Each structure stands twice: as structure tokens, then as C-alpha cells.
Amino acid sequence: MPRSVVGLLGSRPCCRTSGLREGEVCWEIIEGMVLSYDNAECREVAAELLRRHGELQAEANITSQIREFLVRTGLVESSDIREEISPAEGSSNSVDLAALDTLIEVKRRIGNGIVPDSAHVAQLDGYLTAAMDASKGVRIGILTDGKHWLLRWPNAVMINTSPPYAFVLTDADKWYALYEWLRDNALVVRRDIEPSSEEIRDQFSPSNPLYEREIDTLRAMYEKYAEYETVAVKRRLWEDLLRTALGEVVQGDEFDDLFVRHTYLTMVVGIVVQATFGLDVNQMAENDPEDLLKGRQFSEATGLHGVIETDFFAWPIEVGAASLIKTIARRVARFDWSSPPTDVAATLYQTVIPAQERRDLGEYYTPRWLTKAIVEEVVADPVNQRVLDPACGSGAFIAECVEHFLNAATQQSVPETKLFELLREAVTGIDVHPVATHLARAAWVIAARPAIEKSVSTAVTVPIYLGDSLQLRYQSRDLFAANNVTIGVGDDANTELVFPVALVNHAESFDQMMVDVAEYIESGEDPKLAMGDVPLTDGESETLSETIDKLKDLHAQGRDHIWAYYIRNLVRPITLARNKVDVIVGNPPWINYNQTTDVLRDELVNQSRNVYGIWAGGRYATHQDVASLFYARCVDLYLRDGGLIGFVMPHSALQAGQHTKWRTGEWKARGGARTLSVDFQVRKAWDLERLEPNDFFPVPSSVVFAERRGEDGKARPLAGTVRQWVGATGSANVRRVDMEITDTSAGVLSPYSNLSRQGATIVPRVLFMVNEVSNPATVRVGGTVTTEPRRGTNDKQPWKGLELTNLHGNTIENDHIFDIHLGETIVPYRTLVPRQALLPVKQTANGISKDSASNSGIDSRSLGRRMQQRWARINQVWEDNKSPSNRLSLLERLDYFGNLESQLDWRHEPGNRPRRIVYTKSGEPTAAILDDNDAVVDHLLYWVTAATDDEAYYLIAVINSRVLYEAVQPLMSKGQFGARDVHKHLWRLPIPEFDGGDSLHVDVADAGRDAAEGVERELVNLKQRYAERLTVTIARREVRKWLRESAEGRRVEEVGGALLG
Structure with missing residues (x-):
């Protein structure tokens, strides 16, 4: 391809420089012209720009060269650039350049290198805010001096000088990198983008500055209007449903942030769905941006109701978000939606809500290969069978069922005009997750487009409902009386909305009537017009009329016609239960x-x-x-x-x-x-x-x-x-x-099951585990130790993120500090250096002095004065940060099932079993003898008492053997990387109680003793070899290698195999 000069035309970039090998040239095709990576003319423009910057020339000179660069590279046409324009009508200020939707403010120096002067940032931020307030869209701004380029947007509080939020043109050869940076992050110039998963993730990822621009704007709007009644009622209903769907996994301010992101996501998904049906969302955004969230034009054009409507996430149209809607619509319009993938909504969700957060929320998506296999297995006659997914989530099964139906209908030559009505009856979904229903509806309508296009129906609803499939929040007996359905609003007036059962049982009529009621209320017309020709008795008509009056009053009170949407969906699971289906598919909640x-x-x-x-x-x-x-x-x-x-x-x-x-x-x-x-x-x-x-x-x-x-x-x-x-x-x-x-629940075979016990639940770690630090005082209190919280890589939120300044430098009585053994302090046959924890019991005490009348659960007189204060502090931290679903006090958590008290009891009175061995709760079974009877065992270990040293060596030989691991694996619970938890599963194997008169038992004990002595020698070698780099992972790996190769290890496998048969 010959190299050529870039034409002064609009751009359509098609490739990037990433991945180029040395000597390769990247080409950009721009409206039929070619832009090469080594284009000399573009390099010269960049060189001149840097020269003017270096000479500290006037802002006007730098501005004119920036304009030249934008046009010469084809990023914009000359007519797309305006200079010295006001960001909003009536404003006396003017911005240096406006290119497409981007405002560019030029300075001779933006600050100290890439670090900008705060006054310059404030000036640009003011322009962006003024433009947004004037409904000119949520624009991107650039602060630049020709060499340093910084992105800004409305409500962008922090100044981020790292990529992709900033760019430095270090030399003219980097002109193409600047071109790419402007193209991808600042100037919305790409068009007809294929909506592949990769492109969607790239464009809507939280790491994309354009996403941050939009989410920051929406967040600011929510913070400003959160107390408005119409916003608050949507937020409350959303949270109620989300708690039902996910349980108590989100709390506090996290809910507000999630509500904002869910709102953003549904806005994008709704606009995407409209674009896939051929609507010009760009034009709609200019003429009536609010309708992109209301869906009136979409319903009129397609006959589909209930796909785009004013539900929990339509609050932005009530708080003046027209500019934001326009901006999002422009971004969506950059894609070619003529042949969208059916999982586009799910892809958007997985993009906006990161993977780790979805895992924390317990949200997982079923892969296409699995949904296809299941649907093909159970749906034998898709045209004539009715299929339900009662936990439809993002719509993976829904889309598969729709496609399965359409393929079968084609093979059976079903008349095209009947396809849609048959499909509506054939595939139904329910989910209690407020966002999931948006995703599943999108999946349903996108997959069903071939049937929708041939439909002769003029007004239909999509059979995806927001509801509780378990019917626990509202039992059918609570809602349904003999003749009426009653739903409480939950307001101070105890308002109840009553509907005739005869109407509710006719899903299509009821759904359409409730859609019409909402639209009439919104437009100011008489909502009773929606009753139309609905066949009801006089008594039923009177009941319905009174309810519509109440819905109208709720809207007038600012409580919004969200109730029409809420009710229509709420009753659907109950009516479905009265008309049972042929097949159920899905992936239920795993909480x-x-x-x-x-x-x-x-x-x-x-x-x-x-x-x-x-x-x-x-x-x-x-x-x-x-x-x-x-x-x-x-x-x-x-x-x-x-x-x-x-x-x-x-x-x-x-x-x-x-x-x-x-x-x-x-x-x-x-x-x-x-x-x-x-x-x-x-x-x-x-x-x-x-x-x-x-x-x-x-x-x-x-x-x-x-x-x-x-x-x-x-x-x-x-x-x-x-x-x-x-x-x-x-x-x-x-x-x-x-x-x-x-069957891992089969009967217990070994007597050691009753002798093994899990360790104490010493969590959250940061509240108990400590490191000793030096006491800065020149005169120190005797019998005390100064500590700080011990942090670990496995700490979990919210504890991981707490500063805990009031726990740093605590000086506590010595007799409250205990050696702790956890999974990380055990290798096969030997213990490593224990950790330390401060516990609410003295080392000399026989047990915990509990006091049910005390808020902390402990008789404070049993604690040292300093420990009393610390215990009060960590109790408060626990109560302030524990999950709302956690009913346990900190002491109850620590001594769960008496797993701490039992160790203290044994220490005081070991009876005829004075020896103790420990083994790991998870992973490959790892056991060692615990010589320190005062040490406390954590819940990641189990402990077993033994009568003699021989019995203790017998037990650790059996547990550490490969033959036991292979035998117990089928009984262990499974994790993502294989068999995971041991717990007491090993005692389901035929491990007999040690008998000193049994020669095989003695052989096993002797082998265990020899192996333990060999491991001790090996650990000495490892410490010399690795020094400070020796970790428990390395130690376990090397010890197991030694056991596989040594005579002592092979002897254990031999006698252990004989014992276990």
C-alpha cells in the first residue's frame, strides 16, 4: 500500500500500533485516505508544536498548531473546530478550542510539567460545568500546552496525571501515540464499531476516561437529589429487592455507589436495545433525551411494552440529566448495532461491575456452551413446550431458549405471523435482581428480533418479570384473597392497592393495562382510560377504579408511578404458579x-x-x-x-x-x-x-x-x-x-472423629493478631508488651481497609498474649514459629469469664485494665463493621461452638490424653505434633488429643501420607482448583484407634517418628539455604519433595498403605 498524505476529511481509524514488530508500519484508513505511522508531514506538525512549546510562544500560536495537528491527522474536519467560543449562552468566558464535543483550553505552561496549576484546572472545570448545565452534553475537556495533555470532565474531583488520563508528547516521533490518545480518550471520532465483547469492554470499562466522566456526573446528581421523594422511593425498593437477591453482602455507602452504577448500566442497556431495533438514538437524544429512558417512541415503533420503561433506574430524568443522556446516546451510536450479539447486555454488566465485585456479590454467569447443552437436553419440543427460567439473571438461558424455539419453528415451518405470540408463551423468565431483569429483557428481545419483525401484534409485553420466584417476600396467601389481590405500599397511611383476581390472572391484559395506567398518569391524562374494554363486573370495576385513584395520588405526592411497574411484576410469579410449565432451566442462587x-x-x-x-x-x-x-x-x-x-x-x-x-x-x-x-x-x-x-x-x-x-x-x-x-x-x-x-455424608468409620475439634475462630485477624513493637517510653510499664495489628495478605474487606489507629502502639498486659498456630505455621511433621494474638482471657485462667449481662459478653474484672480498654475498642470496631446479617457478638465469633473454651479446658485438665496433634483444615492434609500445650489453635487447623507420643506419631504419619490424601480426595469439598477442604472427612476412612499391642500400629508410629526427625533436619538445611526468603509454601514444597525421595518418607507410605488397606 503506498504511503500518502492524510486527507482533510473525517476519520475512521481501523488499527493501532500496539503489537507491531520492528520495521512494521501501521496504516490508518481515513475515509479512503491512508495515514501511516511514519508519515513525515504529521511528524513535522508535531515537531513544530513542540518547538512553539519549547520557545514558550503565545497561547494563540500553540492553539493554531494544535488545530493544525487535529485537522492534518484527520481526527476532525476543519469545520468541526471552533475557536474562542462560550461554553454556555450568557457566559462571558470563552474556551480556546472546541473540537466536536471536546473543549480544549490552551496555556503556555499548564503547570510544572504534567502536574497542572490548580487555577488552570478550575478554569477548565468551570467551562465543562457550564456546558453541562446548559444541556450541551457532558463533555470531555483537555488542558494542554502542546506537550502536556490532561483530561478533565464535570465533577472530576481528583487530578490524575497517569495514563490514560494524561499524555506527554516527549518528541515528534511520538505524534502517532498522541493521535491515538486523542482518538480513543478525548475526541469521539470512531464510527460503526463492531459490538464485539472486546470493543464493548474497551469502550465502557471503568478504566476508560469516558466512563469515568459519565459515572462521576451521575454520582454527583444522585448525591444532590438522593433525599428527593421520587428518588428515595426508587432507591428503597431497589435495595429491598437487591437484599432478597444477594443477601447481606453489601452495606452502607456501598449500596449508594452500586445504585448509581446499576442506574448507569440500565441507561446504557436501554439505549443499546433501542439502537438494535434501528432507532436513531442520536436523533432521539437531540429531540427528547428523556424518552430514551421512558421508551415511548420505542414502544410506538416496535409494539413492545415493558422493555424500556420508568422503573427504579429512571430517576435521572427527574433530576435534569438530559445532558448526560445525550452523551451516553452519542457513545452508543458509535457502534453498528445491525447484528448485535444476544449477550451484549451481559457483557455490559460484566464490564461495569468488575469480576471480583461480582464474586463478592455472589453473581456468576452461565457460559454459552453449558446453557446450550442443558436446553437441548430438556427442551424436546420448543414450539409446543412452555419453558421457565425462575432465576434468569443476565438472560443466558433466556436467549438460548429463544434461539432454540426459532430454530425449531423454522424446521417445522411455523407461520411467521404466529411466531411471536407462540414465543411469548414459550419462554418466560423471572428474577428478583433489579438489574437482571433489564439484562434478561434485552437478551429476550434481541434474540427474538426475527419473530418480532414478523409480528402482527400492535402492543405486547415481554415475558421477563421482576419478582421473587420463591414467593417468600409475599406469600400468595398474603396477596391473594378469594376475589382480590392486595399489595401494601408501606407508607405512613398504610395505603393498600387492590386488584381483581380475574384481571391479574390474565397476564397480558393486566400487564398492558398497568403500562397504560403509568403512561396516562405521566402524561396528565385520565388513567382510568386504561380500563377501556377490560371485562370486569361492576364490583371489580369499582375496586380497580379506587386503586387507580390511589396510584394517581402516590404520583402527586412525589412517590411516583413506579408502583405500576412494581405491582405488575410482583404478582407475576404467583399467577405463573397457577399455570404450570413443562420445563424449568436455570442457575439458581448459590448463597x-x-x-x-x-x-x-x-x-x-x-x-x-x-x-x-x-x-x-x-x-x-x-x-x-x-x-x-x-x-x-x-x-x-x-x-x-x-x-x-x-x-x-x-x-x-x-x-x-x-x-x-x-x-x-x-x-x-x-x-x-x-x-x-x-x-x-x-x-x-x-x-x-x-x-x-x-x-x-x-x-x-x-x-x-x-x-x-x-x-x-x-x-x-x-x-x-x-x-x-x-x-x-x-x-x-x-x-x-x-x-x-x-456420598461424603456416609457414616463415620474412625473413632478419632469424636476426638478431633476445630480451632478457635480468631477473626477478624486484624482485631486479634499482633506484632510486638518497641515501646518508645524511656520508663516502661512492667509486665506489658507494646503491639500493633498484624496485617496479612488474606485479610478480607471491610477489615482489610480499616486504619485502626486506636489499636496501634497499644501497651497490654503480658498475660493476655498467646502463641497462635494457624495453617501457615504447619508443615508436614513439624510446626513453624507461631503467630501472636491478644485474647480476652489470661494465660493463667482456666477459662473465659463470661458475663451475659455485659455488652462485651465478658466479666471485665477478669481482664487486665489495659486489656479491658482494648477489648472495648475492638468490640466497637466489630459492631460498626460486621455484616448486617451477622448476629454474633465478637466473643461469640471468637468462641464459636466453644472452640476456644475447649482448648482452655483441655489445657487445664487434659485427662489421660495429654498430647496434641494438629492438621490443616484445607488443601493437602498436613499434620504435626504440637509440643506447646499453652498455644492456641486457630480455626484453620483441627486438633486431636493423644494418650502417648507413639499415638501422636502414629496419627501424623497417617495424615501426612499420600495414600491418605488420595483416599480422602473424593470426600473433600471442591474449590475452583480441585479438592479443597479436609475438615473431618479423613475420619470417614478406616483409621483405627492406636493400639500399642498391634505391630502394624507400632510400625506406623515408628515411621512417623523417623519422618519427623528427618523433617527437622531438612528444615535446618532449608533455613540455611533460603534464610529470610523461606516461606511456608517453600518449606512445604521442599519437605514433601524430601518425603517422596527419602527412605523415611517411603516407609511411611508403605506402612500407611497397609493400615488403610
């Missing part, structure tokens, strides 16, 4: 009961225990998750007898104790009032643990199928064999192998 809100938690436990009889409780209580209840409840409420369900489940559903009763397939209500039966063997469950890489969910997963047998049918349990998938994740050549299920 533990203890993460749920207080009110819901009690009802969840009640449902599990009393309605379905699947509650395990006891030692499984903390592991019990909602997935199995969600499975049972959805089968009960929505699936017809003979219908099929296919749900993605955690791998533990196949074998762990917390799911034992659920796996029977016979779910019995307490008192024998009712039994619901399913056949788990109608399809073999899929075990997905052996797929690699196994990173598509946070823990290994499975897929469990069942057929509903009804209340009189015969159940068949989830037992026998499963179909294990083996191979590369998502590959077409994955092997499926039938394997036996290992």
Missing part, C-alpha cells in the same frame, strides 16, 4: 442461608425444614445454601407433573451432607401433611468438576435433572452414577464418562 437478610432467613429455614424436609442443620448448618431449596420450591410452584427441570448446581449437591435429604427426591412436609416426589434418575446428573480450566464458576459445578412425580408419585434419589464431563472447557470433543457418586 448460604447465613448471607440472607434476617426476615428472609427465618422463612428460608422454615421452608427447608417444615415444608420440604430438606434442612440438614447441625454441623452442616453453616454450609447450607439456598440452591437446593430453590430447586425444590420451583419444582413445587411452577413445574407440572411429568415436567422436567435442569438446574446448574454446586458440585456439593451431588455428594455433600447438607444436601442429603434433598437428594432423596422425596420432600416431606413436617407432620406428614404432604410429600412432593421427583425422579432424579430420569437423566443422569452431569459432574463438571473434571473440565479444565474449571474457572467458569467459583467452585466446581454440576447439572441436576429431575422429573416431577407429583404428590403421589414414586421418588427416585440422586444416587448411583453421574455423567462426568472430562476435557477442555467448552470444547466439542469433551468426553462424558459414567462415574459412581461418592
Whole structure:
């Protein structure tokens, strides 16, 4: 391709310089012209710009050369640039350059190098704010002196001088890098961008300055108007639903930030959906930007209602966000939406909400290869079967079901005019997550475009509903009386909205009427016009008329017609339960009961225990998750007898104790009032643990199928064999192998199970674990130690981010400091240097002096005076920062299940078992003898007492052996990287109690002693070899290598194998 000079035309860049090999040339095609990376003319323009900067020439000279650079590189046309213009009508100020939507303020020097003068920044910020207030859009600003370039936007508080927020043109050869920086971060010039996942992530990522510009603007608007009634009611309803969806995983100000980002996300998704249907969102933004959030033009053009509407996230149109809406619409319009991917909404969500945050929220997305496999497995007749996803999330299953339907309809030559109505009946979704429904609706309509285009319907709603599939927040008996549905608003007047059951049961009529009511109220027309030809009795019409009056009053009070949207969605799960479906698919919530809100938690436990009889409780209580209840409840409420369900489940559903009763397939209500039966063997469950890489969910997963047998049918349990998938994740050549299920809740075989106990829950670490520091005082208090909190890489939020200044330099009585052993202080056969912690008990005490009348739970007289003060401080930190769902006091957390008290009791009275060994809770089993009887064991270790040294060596030899690890792996719970937690699973192996008269037992003990002595020698060598670089990871790796290669290690495997058979 010949090199040529850039034409003075609009630009359409197509490539970047990243990834170029030495000697290669990058070419940019600009409206038929070619821009090469080594273009001499562009380099000369940049050189002249740097010369004028270096000579400290007048601002006007630098400005004219910047203009020349913008035009010569084709970033803008000459007509797109205006000089010395006012940022807003009536303003006496003027900005040096305006290029497209970007304001450029030029100085001879912006400050000290790239660090700007605050006055210059304030000047540009003032221009940007004035432009936004004048509804000219949320613009990007550039402060520059020709060499240093700094991005700004409205409400950008911090000054960021690092890339991509700033750029330094160090020499003329870097002109192309400046061109790219301006193109990608400041001047919105790219058009017809393919909406690939990569491009969407790049354009809407939180690391993109354009995203920051928009989110900062929206955040500032929310902070200003958060107390407005119309905003507050949306925020409250959103939070109520989000707590139901996610449990108590977000708190405090995090909720406000998440609400803002959810609002931003739904704004973008809504505008994208409109663009995919061919609407000119740029033109709409100019004529009526608010309608991009209301969706009136979209509904008129497509006949689709309930896709774009004024729900929780429409508050920006009520607080003057027209400029922001225009700006977002312009960005969306840069893409070519003629053939959008069906997962575009999900991609946007995963872009705006980072991966770690989604993991913290418990939100995970089902990959396409898995949704496709499940849908094909259970939906045999997509045209004639009704399918429900009761936890539809981002719409992965919804899109798959829609495409499955359309493919089948094409093969069966279904008349095109009937496609849409059949599809509306065929694929339905529900989710209680306020954003999920936006994503799923987008997935539904984008996948369904071929059917929508052929539809003859003029007004229909999309069958994706915001609702509680478990029907726990509102039981049907609470809402539905014989003739009416009643919903409380929750205001001071105890307002109730009442609807005739006859109307609610006709989903399409009810939905459309509620949409019309909302639109009439919004436009100021009589909302009772929406009653139209709805067939009701006189009494029903009177009831409905009174309710519409109340909705109108709520809107007049500033409480908004959000209630029309809220009610329409709220009742849908209950009406669906009256008209059961043929197939259920999906991926239910994987949150533990203890993460749920207080009110819901009690009802969840009640449902599990009393309605379905699947509650395990006891030692499984903390592991019990909602997935199995969600499975049972959805089968009960929505699936017809003979219908099929296919749900993605955690791998533990196949074998762990917390799911034992659920796996029977016979779910019995307490008192024998009712039994619901399913056949788990109608399809073999899929075990997905052996797929690699196994990173598509946070823990290994499975897929469990069942057929509903009804209340009189015969159940068949989830037992026998499963179909294990083996191979590369998502590959077409994955092997499926039938394997036996290992029930990890099988009966205990070893007597050591009753002798092993988990250590104390010394968390949050930063409140207890300490490092000793020097006391600066020249005269020190005797019998004390000065400490600071010990920080660790595994500390979790919010504790990780706390400053804890009042815990630094604490001088505490010596007898409150304890040596602590954790997982990180144990290697095979030996302990390492223990950590230290300050505990609310004296070393000389026989136990914790508890006082239920005290706020801290401890008799303060049992503590040293200094420790009393520290205990009060950390108790306050705990109460201020613990999760709202956590009902435990700090002492209850520390001594959970008496796991600290039991160690103190044993220390005082060891009985006939004076020796103690410890082993790790997770990972490859690692055990050692604990010689210090005063040391406290943390919950990441289990401790077992022994009568003699021989018994102790016997136990650590068995636990450290490879033969035990291989035997226990099938019983261990699984993590993302394989078998993870040991707990007490090893005692399900036939490990007999030590018998000194049994020669094999003695051989094992002797082998353990020899191995321990060998490891001690090896640790001495390692300390000399690695010195300060020796970590527990290195120590374990090297010790295990020595055990594999040494005679002592091989002897352990030999006798250990003989013992375990």
C-alpha cells in the first residue's frame, strides 16, 4: 500500500500500533485516505508544536498548531473546530478550542510539567460545568500546552496525571501515540464499531476516561437529589429487592455507589436495545433525551411494552440529566448495532461491575456452551413446550431458549405471523435482581428480533418479570384473597392497592393495562382510560377504579408511578404458579442461608425444614445454601407433573451432607401433611468438576435433572452414577464418562472423629493478631508488651481497609498474649514459629469469664485494665463493621461452638490424653505434633488429643501420607482448583484407634517418628539455604519433595498403605 498524505476529511481509524514488530508500519484508513505511522508531514506538525512549546510562544500560536495537528491527522474536519467560543449562552468566558464535543483550553505552561496549576484546572472545570448545565452534553475537556495533555470532565474531583488520563508528547516521533490518545480518550471520532465483547469492554470499562466522566456526573446528581421523594422511593425498593437477591453482602455507602452504577448500566442497556431495533438514538437524544429512558417512541415503533420503561433506574430524568443522556446516546451510536450479539447486555454488566465485585456479590454467569447443552437436553419440543427460567439473571438461558424455539419453528415451518405470540408463551423468565431483569429483557428481545419483525401484534409485553420466584417476600396467601389481590405500599397511611383476581390472572391484559395506567398518569391524562374494554363486573370495576385513584395520588405526592411497574411484576410469579410449565432451566442462587437478610432467613429455614424436609442443620448448618431449596420450591410452584427441570448446581449437591435429604427426591412436609416426589434418575446428573480450566464458576459445578412425580408419585434419589464431563472447557470433543457418586455424608468409620475439634475462630485477624513493637517510653510499664495489628495478605474487606489507629502502639498486659498456630505455621511433621494474638482471657485462667449481662459478653474484672480498654475498642470496631446479617457478638465469633473454651479446658485438665496433634483444615492434609500445650489453635487447623507420643506419631504419619490424601480426595469439598477442604472427612476412612499391642500400629508410629526427625533436619538445611526468603509454601514444597525421595518418607507410605488397606 503506498504511503500518502492524510486527507482533510473525517476519520475512521481501523488499527493501532500496539503489537507491531520492528520495521512494521501501521496504516490508518481515513475515509479512503491512508495515514501511516511514519508519515513525515504529521511528524513535522508535531515537531513544530513542540518547538512553539519549547520557545514558550503565545497561547494563540500553540492553539493554531494544535488545530493544525487535529485537522492534518484527520481526527476532525476543519469545520468541526471552533475557536474562542462560550461554553454556555450568557457566559462571558470563552474556551480556546472546541473540537466536536471536546473543549480544549490552551496555556503556555499548564503547570510544572504534567502536574497542572490548580487555577488552570478550575478554569477548565468551570467551562465543562457550564456546558453541562446548559444541556450541551457532558463533555470531555483537555488542558494542554502542546506537550502536556490532561483530561478533565464535570465533577472530576481528583487530578490524575497517569495514563490514560494524561499524555506527554516527549518528541515528534511520538505524534502517532498522541493521535491515538486523542482518538480513543478525548475526541469521539470512531464510527460503526463492531459490538464485539472486546470493543464493548474497551469502550465502557471503568478504566476508560469516558466512563469515568459519565459515572462521576451521575454520582454527583444522585448525591444532590438522593433525599428527593421520587428518588428515595426508587432507591428503597431497589435495595429491598437487591437484599432478597444477594443477601447481606453489601452495606452502607456501598449500596449508594452500586445504585448509581446499576442506574448507569440500565441507561446504557436501554439505549443499546433501542439502537438494535434501528432507532436513531442520536436523533432521539437531540429531540427528547428523556424518552430514551421512558421508551415511548420505542414502544410506538416496535409494539413492545415493558422493555424500556420508568422503573427504579429512571430517576435521572427527574433530576435534569438530559445532558448526560445525550452523551451516553452519542457513545452508543458509535457502534453498528445491525447484528448485535444476544449477550451484549451481559457483557455490559460484566464490564461495569468488575469480576471480583461480582464474586463478592455472589453473581456468576452461565457460559454459552453449558446453557446450550442443558436446553437441548430438556427442551424436546420448543414450539409446543412452555419453558421457565425462575432465576434468569443476565438472560443466558433466556436467549438460548429463544434461539432454540426459532430454530425449531423454522424446521417445522411455523407461520411467521404466529411466531411471536407462540414465543411469548414459550419462554418466560423471572428474577428478583433489579438489574437482571433489564439484562434478561434485552437478551429476550434481541434474540427474538426475527419473530418480532414478523409480528402482527400492535402492543405486547415481554415475558421477563421482576419478582421473587420463591414467593417468600409475599406469600400468595398474603396477596391473594378469594376475589382480590392486595399489595401494601408501606407508607405512613398504610395505603393498600387492590386488584381483581380475574384481571391479574390474565397476564397480558393486566400487564398492558398497568403500562397504560403509568403512561396516562405521566402524561396528565385520565388513567382510568386504561380500563377501556377490560371485562370486569361492576364490583371489580369499582375496586380497580379506587386503586387507580390511589396510584394517581402516590404520583402527586412525589412517590411516583413506579408502583405500576412494581405491582405488575410482583404478582407475576404467583399467577405463573397457577399455570404450570413443562420445563424449568436455570442457575439458581448459590448463597448460604447465613448471607440472607434476617426476615428472609427465618422463612428460608422454615421452608427447608417444615415444608420440604430438606434442612440438614447441625454441623452442616453453616454450609447450607439456598440452591437446593430453590430447586425444590420451583419444582413445587411452577413445574407440572411429568415436567422436567435442569438446574446448574454446586458440585456439593451431588455428594455433600447438607444436601442429603434433598437428594432423596422425596420432600416431606413436617407432620406428614404432604410429600412432593421427583425422579432424579430420569437423566443422569452431569459432574463438571473434571473440565479444565474449571474457572467458569467459583467452585466446581454440576447439572441436576429431575422429573416431577407429583404428590403421589414414586421418588427416585440422586444416587448411583453421574455423567462426568472430562476435557477442555467448552470444547466439542469433551468426553462424558459414567462415574459412581461418592456420598461424603456416609457414616463415620474412625473413632478419632469424636476426638478431633476445630480451632478457635480468631477473626477478624486484624482485631486479634499482633506484632510486638518497641515501646518508645524511656520508663516502661512492667509486665506489658507494646503491639500493633498484624496485617496479612488474606485479610478480607471491610477489615482489610480499616486504619485502626486506636489499636496501634497499644501497651497490654503480658498475660493476655498467646502463641497462635494457624495453617501457615504447619508443615508436614513439624510446626513453624507461631503467630501472636491478644485474647480476652489470661494465660493463667482456666477459662473465659463470661458475663451475659455485659455488652462485651465478658466479666471485665477478669481482664487486665489495659486489656479491658482494648477489648472495648475492638468490640466497637466489630459492631460498626460486621455484616448486617451477622448476629454474633465478637466473643461469640471468637468462641464459636466453644472452640476456644475447649482448648482452655483441655489445657487445664487434659485427662489421660495429654498430647496434641494438629492438621490443616484445607488443601493437602498436613499434620504435626504440637509440643506447646499453652498455644492456641486457630480455626484453620483441627486438633486431636493423644494418650502417648507413639499415638501422636502414629496419627501424623497417617495424615501426612499420600495414600491418605488420595483416599480422602473424593470426600473433600471442591474449590475452583480441585479438592479443597479436609475438615473431618479423613475420619470417614478406616483409621483405627492406636493400639500399642498391634505391630502394624507400632510400625506406623515408628515411621512417623523417623519422618519427623528427618523433617527437622531438612528444615535446618532449608533455613540455611533460603534464610529470610523461606516461606511456608517453600518449606512445604521442599519437605514433601524430601518425603517422596527419602527412605523415611517411603516407609511411611508403605506402612500407611497397609493400615488403610
